[in-house]
Amino acid sequence: MKSLFRTLTAASVVLVSSLAQPLVACTNILVTKGASKDGSTMITYAADSHTLYGELYFKAGAQHLPTEQRDIVEWDTGKFLGRIQEAPVTYTRVGNMNEFQVVIGETTFGGRDELQVPAGTVDYGSLMYIALERSKTAREAVQIMGELVAKYGYASEGESISVGDPNEAWIFEIIGKGKGQKGAVWVAVKVPDGTISAHANHARISRFPLNDPKTCLYAKDVISFARDKGYFKGEDKDFSFTDVYAPADFGALRFCEARVWSVFNRAAPSLKIPIDIAKGTPGAKPMPLCVTPDHKLSVRDVMELMRDHYEGTDLDMTKDVGAGPYHTPYRWRPMEWKVDGKAYLHERAISTQQTGWSYVSQSRSWLPDAIGGVLWFGVDDTYSTVYVPMYCANKAVPHSFAEGTGTWNEFSWDSAFWTFNFVANYAYSRYDEMIVDIQKVQRELEGGFLAHQPEVEAHAKALYQQSPELAKAYLTDYSCRQGDMVTARWRKLGETLIWKYLDGNVRDAKGEVTHPPYNPDWYRAIVRDKGDAIRIPEAEKKGH
Numbered sequence: 001m002k003s004l005f006r007t008l009t010a011a012s013v014v015l016v017s018s019l020a021q022p023l024v025a026c027t028n029i030l031v032t033k034g035a036s037k038d039g040s041t042m043i044t045y046a047a048d049s050h051t052l053y054g055e056l057y058f059k060a061g062a063q064h065l066p067t068e069q070r071d072i073v074e075w076d077t078g079k080f081l082g083r084i085q086e087a088p089v090t091y092t093r094v095g096n097m098n099e100f101q102v103v104i105g106e107t108t109f110g111g112r113d114e115l116q117v118p119a120g121t122v123d124y125g126s127l128m129y130i131a132l133e134r135s136k137t138a139r140e141a142v143q144i145m146g147e148l149v150a151k152y153g154y155a156s157e158g159e160s161i162s163v164g165d166p167n168e169a170w171i172f173e174i175i176g177k178g179k180g181q182k183g184a185v186w187v188a189v190k191v192p193d194g195t196i197s198a199h200a201n202h203a204r205i206s207r208f209p210l211n212d213p214k215t216c217l218y219a220k221d222v223i224s225f226a227r228d229k230g231y232f233k234g235e236d237k238d239f240s241f242t243d244v245y246a247p248a249d250f251g252a253l254r255f256c257e258a259r260v261w262s263v264f265n266r267a268a269p270s271l272k273i274p275i276d277i278a279k280g281t282p283g284a285k286p287m288p289l290c291v292t293p294d295h296k297l298s299v300r301d302v303m304e305l306m307r308d309h310y311e312g313t314d315l316d317m318t319k320d321v322g323a324g325p326y327h328t329p330y331r332w333r334p335m336e337w338k339v340d341g342k343a344y345l346h347e348r349a350i351s352t353q354q355t356g357w358s359y360v361s362q363s364r365s366w367l368p369d370a371i372g373g374v375l376w377f378g379v380d381d382t383y384s385t386v387y388v389p390m391y392c393a394n395k396a397v398p399h400s401f402a403e404g405t406g407t408w409n410e411f412s413w414d415s416a417f418w419t420f421n422f423v424a425n426y427a428y429s430r431y432d433e434m435i436v437d438i439q440k441v442q443r444e445l446e447g448g449f450l451a452h453q454p455e456v457e458a459h460a461k462a463l464y465q466q467s468p469e470l471a472k473a474y475l476t477d478y479s480c481r482q483g484d485m486v487t488a489r490w491r492k493l494g495e496t497l498i499w500k501y502l503d504g505n506v507r508d509a510k511g512e513v514t515h516p517p518y519n520p521d522w523y524r525a526i527v528r529d530k531g532d533a534i535r536i537p538e539a540e541k542k543g544h
Contacts, residue, residue, distance in 0.1 A: 120153015
């Protein structure tokens with residue numbers, strides 16, 4: 001999603017509340033098959049926006065006449081941008097995964113201001129979904145995206161796009177050419193097998209191989225355009241996409257690269273990557289594009305990487321007074337603010353309140369596509385969501401997750417998005433207690449899905465041998481039932497939390513009301529603030 005993080009300097013700090021648009025930002029993790037426990041390729045995506053309604057997109061594949069055109073509607077705004085030639089055949093997509101297990105995610109890095117002026121028909125959202133509808137491999141998706149922007153022009157700012165299939169994972173980074181220039185410059189790098197990568201609203205591809213099309217593809221003018229604009233004067237071998245088209249500033253490091261650092265730090269602690277870059281320290285050494293994890297990662301491991309508030313680090317959001325008496329690891333916007341003329345910030349972690357939806361994908365080469373591709377999909381905050389298995393060749397999605405079940409403008413208990421938001425927002429008020437109740441149910445549900453996955457897929461394989469359509473129908477029914485079951489269970493959880501934590505009390509297992517005190521540090525903070533004004537004279541001390 002679009003990022004409005006910009007340069008933060010002593011001379012140019014701007015309060016975020018004064019910006020015309022809300023802050024939005026996303027996080028992606030890429031896990032190659034050689035870095036996963038079961039040989040899956042995995043991609044994650046948290047679609048973060050204060051105004052994004054969380055739903056599971058679905059579009060069935062189709063055959064099209066040579067005269068058919070496709071409307072291009074900007075994903076962020078709903079604005080009609082134009083029409084392009086439709087492909088003869090388009091493939092089914094469930095969320096951000098298609099029927100051939102190709103999956104796509106993105107984060108917006110913005111880049112040079114003068115290159116962000118739309119000068120084409122295809123915005124980044126349309127670019128991704130068109131590529132899903134037309135590609136059978138990640139490499140093909142990369143090539144299609146490059147061809148689309150060359151032919152029709154690019155209508156968005158700088159983007160990092162993750163693309164995966166059962167065998168490969170790629171990072172594709174693109175930025176427009178500015179006012180009056182229709183095309184775009186881009187580079188795509190294959191993530192080396194056995195490693196993981198991540199990006200979070202800052203371009204991450206630096207130098208790249210110029211003569212190895214097996215591992216790197218790029219626009220023919222990606223370097224020459226930079227020379228013409230005066231952005232680069234060195235030798236081709238020294239060209240760095242991120243340094244030229246999206247030079248890092250304090251905001252890019254503290255708000256964006258910090259999330260990548262957290263992923264690498266948790267997956268490969270043995271590397272001891274310094275936290276300097278996450279803090280935005282001047283002169284901090286850039287991180288590598290990829291790292292080898294200390295241990296191969298399971299689907300559950302990757303889900304947990306998406307659940308992070310910098311716990312246990314210098315950026316831990318539960319430790320300062322802003323976390324309140326219940327150590328809430330969230331900060332309401334604006335993220336940048338001033339006190340007595342000095343500028344300060346709130347951290348931007350992977351887990352954030354404004355997530356519309358997120359996923360962890362699983363693409364497996366040893367299974368038929370209909371069974372091998374799973375989009376573990378959840379709505380709202382990654383820390384408290386439940387990832388539900390949605391198979392890539394499903395014929396439908398759960399009612400509670402489907403487009404049209406709910407809207408951004410009206411609360412509905414029928415909507416998974418609103419149900420999960422209700423539980424999360426209530427939990428923010430007494431977080432360190434309620435999150436225990438939430439995670440108990442979360443673990444129960446996700447653990448059940450993971451435990452039953454082999455049994456479900458063994459049955460699907462048996463059906464597939466009879467008829468692929470039987471397997472697809474079975475998996476569609478399974479996914480839809482689980483999705484709607486989770487929404488109903490979460491609604492019940494919300495009711496339980498209201499009952500248990502009513503009016504600041506806590507009911508125990510027997511229904512008896514107790515009054516747990518605040519933690520000692522919070523009482524000390526109150527005393528530091530109010531001092532003698534609230535102190536009870538020694539002679540008047542009584543129980544209340």
